[in-house]
Amino acid sequence: MIASVLPTYSRAPLTFTSGEGSWLLEADGRRFLDLGAGIAVNVLGHAHPALVSALTDQAAALWHVSNLYNIPAQQQLADALVDHSFADTVFFTNSGTEACELAVKMARKYWYEKGEDRTEIIAFDGSFHGRSSAGIAAAGSEKMTKGFGPLLPGFTHLPFADLEAVTAAASYKTAAILVEPIQGEGGIRPLPDDALKGLRDLCDRHGILLVLDEVQCGMGRTGKLFAHEWAGITPDIMMVAKGIGGGFPLGAVLATEEAASGMTAGTHGSTYGGNPLACSVGLKVMEIVAEEEFLADVSRKAGMFRQRLEALVAAHPDVFEAVRGAGLMLGLKCKVPNADIVQAGYAQGVLTVPAADNVVRILPALNISEEEIGAAVAKLDAAAAQMQGVDA
Structure with a gap:
């Protein structure tokens, strides 16, 4: 039974x-x-007094109103993320999986609005981008995809950190390159700084969007707020989650104004994403971790x-x-x-x-x-x- x-x-x-x-x-x-911290989630440990206070204070005032209205804590957290990153704009989700879905949509919508048929996304062996349809298609491994077909098309899988393979595979059809600066589920495999710089240079030469998955390696885990900072580069789109909520479900997609230009009113949404409870906790996490x-x-x-x-x-x-x-x-x-x-x-x-x-x-x-x-x-x-x- x-x-x-x-x-x-x-x-x-x-x-x-x-x-x-x-x-x-x-x-x-x-x-x-x-030593697991809820799989890299509890960045400030369990029952941190500042997070408990932020959550309970907000819970006593307002839980949920939906994104039909302005949410002050959401605006404050978006401003903080923009101030501390490459990004110009932020969309809040409830998880890294949802962040992946939006990152894929954003990259493809960008090229659609440019009038170019560029839908292919290069991803890497050993990756993990969540368990949604886009996430498992991006990862591509049999363990993730077996029995769940037909898979979302448009992903090319290459050996991790193989810049030559990426250079050979990139074409006029390539919309984006999606990569984790450090693979977590894949076995704690860091992408060397020169490889990440090489991907950024390649994207710049071909007009490809660079999408980073920092769901596990972001939010201070490497000693920088975001892992890509060690390589001295910036992405066009970035997924974050896990640590951003310190244990409360929260994720986000950060993007430049250009990369996000296709995401206009009505192109995406979330009932719970960026709700007052999550953003109040996330704001407190940022205040502490970004120092x-x-x-x-x-x-x-x-x-x-x-x-x-x-x-x-x-x-x-x-x-x-x-x-x-x-x-x-x-x-x-x-x-x-x-x-x-x-x-x-x-x-x-x-x-x-x-x-x-x-x-x-x-x-x-x-x-x-x-x-x-x-x-x-x-x-x-x-x-x-x-x-x-x-x-x-």
């Missing part, structure tokens, strides 16, 4: 009842150090975390192969099954997230403390020792 909750997840036997900072409390009283001092602290702690993880890999060469990633978007490439490492972590009171290419993702809250980083590595060390059948 089917469960009342559609069984599309293989859930861990854990039920969390409360959280504070980087810690979660299980129903049986056990405490877990959360230079906060981002500098993320970079400092990321360097410390990575150094200790490198030592962990060296101490367990039969379990781990390498450390990947940037900032606090890190991955442990495993020699044993990554699911076994995640499971061993449960026994040690630490939560991690599996990814493709046999990688364990480490995506902690950006305000994790130095002491908690030490505790995290100690717990991962104990998990690795458990895998080897020795005492930690």
Whole structure:
């Protein structure tokens, strides 16, 4: 008999009842150090007082009115995102998946309004852009698409970071290039800065729109507000979500005025997108995360975390192969099954997230403390020792 909750997840036997900072409390009283942060969502940890206050204050005043009317918090958050990014305009969604749908629509509508038949979008192997029709078509993997055809047409899939392949594939039919600066689900695979610069140059030469998916790597996770800033380039369109709401469902598409020029009144909409509750929380997240001092602290702690993880890999060469990633978007490439490492972590009171290419993702809250980083590595060390059948 089917469960009342559609069984599309293989859930861990854990039920969390409360959280504070980087810690979660299980129903049986056990405490877990959360290195997953709801899959890069809880950038300020659990129950951050400023976010709790922003949400409850707004909830006491107004929950929902729809986008038929002006929403002050939405306008303020849009202004903040524009002020801190390349963008001229923002559309708010409820998720990264919805952001992907709009990014694809925006790119294709741009060329339609220019009178050019350019609909092809170049995407990359190992990518993840959500689980909607456009998202799975953009990813293209059998795991994502099997059984869900016919797929939305118009996507070309190329090897990740292969600039020569992109140059060869780009044509007068190419509307956009869609890429994650760091693949998350794909195994914490950063796109080298020179490759991202190369994509920007290619787009400029051929008039192609560059669309970045920063749903997982954005909002301060790499030590910059957005990961592409490290390469010194800007996109035409960018998808964000996850961390922007600090745990409250929120996403957005940021764009230049030119790239968004086809999206006029009536071309897109959302009942809940940019509602007062989400935007009040998102505005508070931006106020904290966009501060230079906060981002500098993320970079400092990321360097410390990575150094200790490198030592962990060296101490367990039969379990781990390498450390990947940037900032606090890190991955442990495993020699044993990554699911076994995640499971061993449960026994040690630490939560991690599996990814493709046999990688364990480490995506902690950006305000994790130095002491908690030490505790995290100690717990991962104990998990690795458990895998080897020795005492930690």
